[in-house]
Amino acid sequence: MSHTTHDAGVAVSAIPSPDEGLTPAELAARYGLAVSGARPSLVEYVRQLWSRRHFILAFSQAKLTAQYSQAKLGQLWQVATPLLNAAVYYFIFGVILHASRGMSHDVYIPFLVTGVFVFTFTQSSVMSGVRAISGNLGLVRALHFPRASLPVSFSLQQLQQLLFSMIVLFIVAIGFGSYPGMSWLLIVPILALQFLFNTGLALIVARMGAKTPDMAQLMPFVLRTWMYTSGVMFSISTMMADRPEWAVRLLQVNPAAIYMDLMRFALIDGYGASNLPPHVWAIAAFWAVAVFAGGFVYFWKAEERYGRG
Template identity: 40%
Template structure:
């Protein structure tokens, strides 16, 4: 069809040109990445309010409320200590096994919760998506924000546990701040990626518990990281030790514990943590943005 056939009746100017002059665009157009980011920033108050509402709704019907955000990893740590520390006897391999184990459990729980809740970030909000127009990334970002708040609270309890198990307060404790920031970026990227994946492949959420359990066993959460060097070498050991969750857990242990054997030098662990955070954070955001037009359809 000739372009003149879709021109404004009064001026004779093609509608496409008229729309361009006045800054109009197609209603179904996907925003550019920078434009989308600016729009998402404009919705930051909505993200915060939605995260607060999710926290209230999930814990509002329990007697202990928000205290469960701390009790859950603490109870998990207690169970793992009895099974792996006492029954299997791994506690003798680490000087301060209680603190060593609790750090692993608390840090892993942070990422696990983000993935498990992020996978439902889109599918559990289809009614709102179909009724309202807003950047869909707001939903997985609110999931990440909920877990970030929970983790900050849990870290306070973790520090008390570490202190009461005999570890001294040292300047290295300040290193948990940049480690937390890096893991937050990493987890946010995971939440965004999981949300898009869960919206397209509904059955994948059934696999998440098995994936996370395998990931936990590969992250030296429950036993000394030296077990890997005893069983693996070469490229196999390199792959296991570059596991991002293992890296974050090791950096937390390095910051809070004295005389702890790490999976690599602190410098290498920091480099790996920065790389993982940037790669997963950025790629997860871009991956979600590319699917923006499809959320809530079908």
């Protein structure tokens, strides 16, 4: 609206603003402004995430170092915890319930230890992922960075922890007669596929946990149920021998069972291909790619809402 001012008795008409009458959206477009914290395109988001790769690696290493900093044994708990779990499961399932049926003592112990270590990798990735946003709100609200950096970093932390623990797994396998061979080279693609799968899961539960913090309390029950149906302590094909074949196959294509059985096949001489479902590598790749891609897009769609509210 035009108005007049008086200077020394002379009326002067004010010059109308060129922005007068424009909506906020039109003003933003005119001056190249963008909404603070707006979600970038998917391609741009991937580019931003890649540019933060050094932060992701450093953050995961710092978290790994700090994880057991208050314990006297320090980083040894990375190995001691799954080993103690394996010892408990061996006593309950191997000695009391005889879940080792069909397997010799020299096969069952590395079978069990491998299952515990590999499933713990997925379990820990999910548990750390569900708290990735809700447990780091100070960082999320203080700094601008792609929020996917946090669940990816936590998954990377669990991968580093597993790699440290693999030394013990190798010792157990060798101690029970499974010596290094060409099949051990399969460990690399197996871990790569499982890492992709775990990261996708971490991204999914990170978004869920950011909106509903109670997910962190519910998740242990979900993971415990998953563990008992994935053949960590027993061979699915042996324990389900009297069940319909479709039921056996359904349990065997469970992603946790797929990655455990592939690792057992690679490490244990007495665990042959007959224990694996058909097309096992295709199924493993499908789970990895589908869950990672789906989880990444699912997490990205809520990017602008993390840390708000």
